[in-house]
Amino acid sequence: MRRSRIVRSIALLAAPAAALIAFAAPAAAATVRYVALGDSYSSGVGAGSYISASGSCLRSTKAYSQLWANAHAPASYVSVACSGAKTTDVTASQVSALSGTTTLVSISVGGNDLGFATVMQDCVLYSTTTCVNELNAAENTARTSLPGWLDTTYNAIRAHAPNARVVVLDYPRFYHDKWYCVGLSSTDRNKINEAADVLDGVISAAATRHGFAFADVRAAFGNGHEICDSGSWLHSVDWTDLVQSYHPTAAGQSGGYLPAFTAKA
Structure with missing residues (x-):
């Protein structure tokens, strides 16, 4: 008994x-109130399944922010990320989605401030000399001007969402430089990767200055998922849909960006 x-x-x-x-x-x-900010890498360009109401912002139901919300069922979730957004666009038209009750924010931004689309277009269409020169100019802008632009945007995020955890995501390297990788020269590919590292380094430093979490996606994409890898998570130049060129596929959003964000959220 x-x-x-x-x-x-x-x-x-x-x-x-x-x-x-x-x-x-x-x-x-x-209790989580989540707002996704940023550019095309956050809106989900390249992943397909775009929300018609998002118009030219091309927000995808397969973007990492939507996938995270689907898995975690936060109290609220909204994405105002938009294709083509620069730091000034985030400050002018996206941070208004934040409030004192926002508890989680994600953002990728900075590539468009360096003329990402134009540089990649010129690297494809013109000579290696043109490509390298434009990438050198982009790296210089990243080192000299982008830190201040990011500071302004990050300050605006903190002012609008004083209680939120902010996760800053970066950009992958594009190329696994293999001898059978057709199209751009090896010099072009290596320089593009170098520029991505410079950009990501500036973004990481800015995130640290502001006490934000930094989520680095480069290792995930570099593990067999860059352009010219058989399991690539990135679109190469796509002449049938130029907008999605050099953007993550749906697999890149779910396999690269989602885990990196989830680990820091």
Whole structure:
């Protein structure tokens, strides 16, 4: 009898604990109010399945922010990320989506400030000399001007969402430089990767200055998922849909960006 009473007592004590464990995760998720900011890498260009109401911003249901929201069921979620956005666009038209109740923010921005689309277009269409010269100019802008532009945008994010955890995501290197990688020269490809590293370094430093979390996607894409890898998560130049050129595929969003964001959220 004594043993059965002890067993019953343990069971009675365990029941509330089990209930607490069962409901802890959903309760925590229910308090999250998440806003996604940024450019095409955050809106999901290249992933397909675009939301018609997003118009030219090309927000995808397969973007990492939407995938995270689907998995975690936050109290609220909205993406105002937009294809082509620069730091000034985020400051002028996106941070208004934030508020004192926002608890989580994600952002990728900076590539368009360096003329990302034009530089990649010129690297494809013109000589290696043109490509390298434009990338050198972009790197110089990244080192000299982008830090201040990012500071202005990050300050605006903090001012509008003083209580939020902010996760800053960067950009992948594009190319695994293999001898059978057709199209751009090896010099072009290596220089493009170098420029990506310069840009990501500036973004990382700015995130650290502002106390934001930094999510680096380069290792995930570099593990067999760059252009010219058989399992690439990136579109190369796409003459049938130029907008999605050099953007992550749906697999890049789910396999590269989502895990990097989830680890820091």
